[in-house]
Amino acid sequence: MTSRLADRFKALKTQGRTALIPFITAGDPEPRITVPLMHALVEAGADVIELGVPFSDPMADGPVIQKASERALAHHVSLTGVLAMVRDFRAQDPHTPVVLMGYLNPVEVMGYDRFAASAHEVGVDGAVTVDLPPEEGQELIAALRSHAIDPVFLLAPTSDSERIRRIVQSAGGFVYYVSLRGVTGAANFDLTEVVQKLRLIRAQTHLPVGVGFGINSAEMAAKVANVADAVIVGSALVGRIAALASQPQRIVAEAAAFIGQLRAAMDNATASATVSGVRR
């Protein structure tokens, strides 16, 4: 079965380009901004949108994304509300894949099957559940798959070959390599280590591999673009949104400008790498 995610990655591969996946928290800093922001990110060069579902206890996130969750929750943004945002987005954009990223409990309360069915119905393409390893996730994975939602999984620097094998068996859409130890937004990125790990991961799966956690500049995005199938940018973008929380009318334009810079730097890097033959 074909999916928006698979189609998008296939098209990018043909073009020799790397996917750019911005992450924003739904409803941050206020709900009405989210859908226009998603469209603007696509316009600026995003290939997939990763939409964070706010949660009261975001254990795996650093301060930037924690605060984004808190701002959204101050507006009572719920999982149901996030699904409604995707429906609105989808009405104007039938092509760009949307991946939800969040914690298990809101999904648990909604019910796995109800969540998967609603997500499919509004046009969600994938779901990352940060605190759900495959060992605990088989029931949710089955529900997602039965509604054509790709279960996207994280891999970490601490994942050995055995764990990578186990995780990619459950994964769909793409896998998301968390390129550093620690929480989102931390600052100990090591490109050499990333390259080594990507080799290990690709030995076990044909799924595209995205790299995220710690990518905060066009320069860094360009470097990662040459080694990964997707560059995921979260805290750096959310931090820019946070800085404008009191002037929300500026958020859409500035976020788009930032994504546009990353896009240009990535495309330059992949184009020259293709010419010189270093890109795989």
Place this chain on the structure above:
Amino acid sequence: MGYALPDEGGHFGRYGGRFVSETLMRPLLELQAAYERLRQDSAFQEEFSEDLRLYVGRPSPLYPARRLTERFGGARVYLKREDLNHTGAHKINNTVGQALLAKRMGKTRVIAETGAGQHGVATASVAARLGLDCVVYMGSEDIQRQAINVYRMKLLGAKVVPVTSGSRTLKDALNEAMRDWVTNIEDTFYIIGTVAGPHPYPAMVRDFQAVIGKEVRYQIMEFEGRLPDALVACVGGGSNAMGLFYPFLDDPAVALIGVEAAGKGLATGRHAAPLSAGRPGVLHGNRTYLMETDDGQIIETHSISAGLDYPGVGPEHAWLKDSGRARYVAVTDDEAIEAFHLLTRVEGIMPALESSHAIAYSGRLARELGRDACIVVNLSGRGDKDVHTIAAREGISL
């Protein structure tokens, strides 16, 4: 022993498990392997027992509370005196065990979360004794409320980090400690203070606390020549209750009763009683009963007792509730305070406000069971830390 939970993945029926981000999976698997190995290691177990005897001061007495029994007018009431342990509560049993484990695993730094500060103090104490660096995460709200314990931790050489995210209380301190651990997994051991968190913590903390129930089993023989009819303990995360209950799980004639904090009353919603009034969900690495909104967001709890002020509960308690092996009730702030005064005045023992919840319920239970019965109540901690709270409620400034 017939009872053999959790399973390999840390499940107690549908509860428990390991719900964490991928980055934490390997450290948790390593911890599990190390713990499994040392659990069977007699040298480790001997060292642990020696520390409990010489450092903690075990066994703690089982005290026949005769005047309290008279007051209640029913079953004979025995108090398990965990308040007499070094640092003043049951918390130290577990921190001694986990710190030994940290040392054996070659870790040089320990971290902990704390609400009222008791687990923080217990962790800082064992860290000082073993020469380990110690960082304690504490909600900024709780730091305000528990200034003395914060200073005690500092005197012991620990760094206390205020947590300003979320509701700025225990649950947020736990989130922050997890974030520290995920960033520093190479050299850091996370000493969780209760029977919650991802596997193997609920089982490991229970095992370290089980010394409480093991002692009660032989101590009660001296007075009664038989096992008690009921065990009563307060339940926040539930470690003192699990420690007392666990060695009795295969004795169906012994009733197990956990007492949650009903705060201002279950009907007001201002409480901390997930087993009595919550529903199952996933938080802090395990599936258990939680206090949450209809959207699955965790809500702020209320209890006069900081140690019970937590929106979740250990997954084994969730299982014991559903299976019917244990029963869970709730006691309000007012009832707990009344019990605090009662025990202080009739026995000359000032209980922690947490333990006062168990005392309060034991009065009701003693009358129900009648004079032929006997019950053991876990006096999990001493009340010195709560004197300010009591005074403030009575309008007295100290």
